[in-house]
Amino acid sequence: MRTPAFILVLTAVAAALYFTFNFVGNDYLFFAGYVVLQYIVLATAWNILGGYCGYVNFGSAGFFAIGVYTTIFFYTVGQKIDTLMPDWLIAPMKLIFPLPLPVLIVLAGLVAGIVGLGMGYLTLRLRGVFFAIATLALTVVMETFIVNWSFVGGSRGAYVIPPNEVPIFGNYIHFLFALMLLLVVIALTSARLIERSWLGVGFATIRDDELAAEASGVPTLRLKLVATVVSGALMGMAGAPFPYYIGYVEPASAFNLSYAVNSIAMPMIGGTTSWVGPLVGALLLGTLQQVATVTISSAVNLLIVGLLLIFFVIIAPRGIVGLYQDWFGKSRKGAKP
Amino acid sequence: MEFDLLINAIIAGLMLGGFYAAVTAGISISFGMLDIVNIAHPGFIILGSYIAYIVNVHFGVDPILIAIIALPAFYALGTVIYQIYYQSFEKHGQDSLRGLAFFFGLLFVTEVGLNLVFGVDYRSVDVPYIGGSLTLGPMEFPVRMLVPCLVSIAMFGGLILFMSRTFIGRAVMAVSQDPQALQLMAVDPIKIKRIAFSISIATASMAGAFLIIIQPVIPSAGREYIGRVFAICVLGGLGSLPGTLVAALLIGVIESITATFYGPSWAPAVSFGLLLLTLAVRPSGLFGR
Numbered sequence: 151m152r153t154p155a156f157i158l159v160l161t162a163v164a165a166a167l168y169f170t171f172n173f174v175g176n177d178y179l180f181f182a183g184y185v186v187l188q189y190i191v192l193a194t195a196w197n198i199l200g201g202y203c204g205y206v207n208f209g210s211a212g213f214f215a216i217g218v219y220t221t222i223f224f225y226t227v228g229q230k231i232d233t234l235m236p237d238w239l240i241a242p243m244k245l246i247f248p249l250p251l252p253v254l255i256v257l258a259g260l261v262a263g264i265v266g267l268g269m270g271y272l273t274l275r276l277r278g279v280f281f282a283i284a285t286l287a288l289t290v291v292m293e294t295f296i297v298n299w300s301f302v303g304g305s306r307g308a309y310v311i312p313p314n315e316v317p318i319f320g321n322y323i324h325f326l327f328a329l330m331l332l333l334v335v336i337a338l339t340s341a342r343l344i345e346r347s348w349l350g351v352g353f354a355t356i357r358d359d360e361l362a363a364e365a366s367g368v369p370t371l372r373l374k375l376v377a378t379v380v381s382g383a384l385m386g387m388a389g390a391p392f393p394y395y396i397g398y399v400e401p402a403s404a405f406n407l408s409y410a411v412n413s414i415a416m417p418m419i420g421g422t423t424s425w426v427g428p429l430v431g432a433l434l435l436g437t438l439q440q441v442a443t444v445t446i447s448s449a450v451n452l453l454i455v456g457l458l459l460i461f462f463v464i465i466a467p468r469g470i471v472g473l474y475q476d477w478f479g480k481s482r483k484g485a486k487p
Numbered sequence: 488m489e490f491d492l493l494i495n496a497i498i499a500g501l502m503l504g505g506f507y508a509a510v511t512a513g514i515s516i517s518f519g520m521l522d523i524v525n526i527a528h529p530g531f532i533i534l535g536s537y538i539a540y541i542v543n544v545h546f547g548v549d550p551i552l553i554a555i556i557a558l559p560a561f562y563a564l565g566t567v568i569y570q571i572y573y574q575s576f577e578k579h580g581q582d583s584l585r586g587l588a589f590f591f592g593l594l595f596v597t598e599v600g601l602n603l604v605f606g607v608d609y610r611s612v613d614v615p616y617i618g619g620s621l622t623l624g625p626m627e628f629p630v631r632m633l634v635p636c637l638v639s640i641a642m643f644g645g646l647i648l649f650m651s652r653t654f655i656g657r658a659v660m661a662v663s664q665d666p667q668a669l670q671l672m673a674v675d676p677i678k679i680k681r682i683a684f685s686i687s688i689a690t691a692s693m694a695g696a697f698l699i700i701i702q703p704v705i706p707s708a709g710r711e712y713i714g715r716v717f718a719i720c721v722l723g724g725l726g727s728l729p730g731t732l733v734a735a736l737l738i739g740v741i742e743s744i745t746a747t748f749y750g751p752s753w754a755p756a757v758s759f760g761l762l763l764l765t766l767a768v769r770p771s772g773l774f775g776r
Contacts, residue, residue, distance in 0.1 A: 206587045273767070286714055287762045291763070452595070452599045453596060453600065455595070456592050459588060463575070463588045463589045464571065464575045
């Protein structure tokens with residue numbers, strides 16, 4: 151399928167989903183669906199670096215939180231405009247602030263991308279393991295920084311009050327849900343584009359044998375930097391609407407380890423070699439968690455994620471997509487005499 | 488006054504560093520020597536803390552004694568984990584991505600499991616010496632810190648001796664350098680690695696007991712140690728136990744001084760910042776080859 155056609159189909163599916171949910175008319179569906187969609191973006195973003203290049207990023211929560219706190223930063227600036235700005239700036243600033251959410255998402259993507267570039271530049275020259283540990287370290291450094299930064303709420307956390315009504319969409323959660331759908335379309339399209347372009351081929355050589363790739367003239371560092379920036383930016387964009395969704399953010403919830411675990415577990419369970427894997431994994435695991443949170447408890451659902459992750463990396467290293475290919479391939483061969 | 492504060496911050500840091508040495512010992516063996524990125528290690532340390540906690544609450548036994556009794560159990564746990572790791576990942580060549588995900592999953596499952604059993608409340612042990620402290624001029628040594636530090640350094644010394652003097656210890660050092668050569672000497676590298684990994688997990692039992700003597704523990708406490716132990720391990724130089732000890736003391740002192748003069752909320756960033764700096768400037772560490 152060509153890319154424009156792919157985008158068209160994806161958008162159609164997204165629109166159909168939105169209107170079905172709207173038709174059912176239960177707002178809980180939107181709240182639960184938003185979380186699943188957010189995980190699709192995170193898992194797809196993680197997979198661009200983790201699955202395609204083979205560099206494990208434990209810092210998904212950090213990039214997500216960059217998005218969250220970019221929103222909170224600009225929201226707070228908007229709230230305190232009278233005290234922050236010199237007099238002559240207040241009037242023009244009042245026209246710009248509060249920034250609309252789509253703008254915040256783009257800004258969050260920029261900030262997270264720049265952080266990704268910086269981190270990648272520092273650590274990507276080392277072996278993959280060091281990169282993985284450095285991402286963990288970076289998350290804690292950022293969390294400490296946010297905890298000590300009182301402008302964005304510090305350890306007390308910050309409140310963000312979403313407007314009640316939005317034009318066209320009406321209810322605010324409907325608007326957030328639609329935005330997340332758009333992000334899903336963007337994430338999946340970029341992942342698929344990368345996969346099928348020379349970038350994807352370059353990434354695959356890094357994953358398979360970085361030394362050999364380097365020796366044959368593949369600009370490995372530059373490629374890895376591209377992957378880190380795209381992956382980080384997408385994660386930041388996924389985090390930007392979160393304060394409006396949840397209403398109150400504190401560092402412990404924005405930097406929650408479950409984001410890191412989920413964004414690793416979902417591609418691993420779905421399959422890391424193509425854009426379908428994270429989508430399948432996130433849909434399955436995200437929905438399962440939503441159901442388990444309601445019916446059992448939120449601690450048990452995290453246990454399920456952890457156990458599934460261990461189970462899949464041991465038993466089915468290529469994930470559900472791999473299982474499907476094996477099974478499908480075999481049954482077709484078996485059918486032929 | 489300022490000087491007293493600095494002296495005491497350094498002393499507290501040295502004692503903290505002694506404890507960090509015990510926490511890092513396991514990683515220094517598994518990551519530094521065996522190239523197994525066991526990020527689940529802090530999870531096992533917390534597991535050790537909780538075992539010390541249950542036995543202490545029910546029978547009033549000293550946590551360090553409990554940890555010593557639990558050593559074989561942790562050793563066995565290490566053997567099982569290494570078997571799974573070897574069979575599923577190491578045997579098939581370099582697939583570090585999945586191995587990492589495996590240990591990450593283990594860490595998470597340990598934490599959530601402890602959460603389900605014990606809840607998220609802080610737990611602490613009850614030992615007679617926990618409140619006391621020794622005073623020497625302007626210097627103060629809280630016994631709660633001093634005992635874990637001394638036992639930890641004793642354990643670390645034992646490990647260094649074991650690694651340099653015994654056959655198995657030397658074989659572990661050899662396997663970290665050239666497993667194939669070891670095979671030619673008619674030693675099974677897998678067996679040696681299994682023993683070394685089991686020892687590394689066994690140290691978690693001790694470190695867990697130290698941790699719960701020093702401070703109350705919650706299931707998620709392991710996470711903040713991940714970066715710290717790797718920071719110490721990398722700073723000290725991979726595979727060098729004496730380097731690890733020096734780095735542990737160094738990070739303990741730096742953290743303690745930061746906490747005293749800038750407030751405890753900045754302390755976690757110190758070791759992580761140092762880790763990032765080490766990785767960027769000198770990845771082979773202070774004592775690296």
